[in-house]
Amino acid sequence: MVSRIVKVIVVVVIVYFGYTQVVPWIKSVGGGPGGAGSTESAFPDGGARRCIDLASRANSTLGDEMRRYAKPPFDLAEWGATVNKVEMKIYAADSDCRCSAPGCSEARQALSEIKSLLAIFDGVVRGDTSGFTNPANQLQEADRLLEEARYAAGS
Numbered sequence: 001m002v003s004r005i006v007k008v009i010v011v012v013v014i015v016y017f018g019y020t021q022v023v024p025w026i027k028s029v030g031g032g033p034g035g036a037g038s039t040e041s042a043f044p045d046g047g048a049r050r051c052i053d054l055a056s057r058a059n060s061t062l063g064d065e066m067r068r069y070a071k072p073p074f075d076l077a078e079w080g081a082t083v084n085k086v087e088m089k090i091y092a093a094d095s096d097c098r099c100s101a102p103g104c105s106e107a108r109q110a111l112s113e114i115k116s117l118l119a120i121f122d123g124v125v126r127g128d129t130s131g132f133t134n135p136a137n138q139l140q141e142a143d144r145l146l147e148e149a150r151y152a153a154g155s
Contacts, residue, residue, distance in 0.1 A: 047099035048107070051093065051097040051099055055107040055146060058086065058092075059110065079125050079126075086118055093111055094108075103150065104149070106149035107145070110149065
């Protein structure tokens with residue numbers, strides 16, 4: 001019975017690793033739909049709308065999670081899973097924002113703000129408040145950059 005449970009756990013870990021690490025890596029090298037080699041040709045707008053949409057989702061997810069963790073005490077294990085979730089959304093957007101279409105550059109700038117804010121907020125949750133500024137300002141800056149990206153992409 002125990003060995004069966006261990007086998008199931010091992011399979012779940014392998015599937016999770018494959019889904020979270022291998023699939024995005026394959027996409028990033030151009031081997032799958034949405035990969036770096038196919039984004040610009042697969043979308044008539046050069047991939048800008050998808051890039052902007054994914055960056056916007058990452059920004060929304062981070063904002064939602066920050067509100068959820070606005071008041072201590074924090075469960076650090078749960079927070080670690082939350083950081084992974086946000087990082088996966090950022091990674092997905094990064095993978096699609098390698099395009100040269102109008103709007104992609106602004107979306108990449110927004111992603112840079114989002115990454116910076118995630119790192120700062122992660123430090124705050126873990127007890128380091130030295131780099132903490134007003135998170136609303138950074139979220140608004142990311143929103144502004146995403147609006148510029150939408151305008152540049154014509155959407």
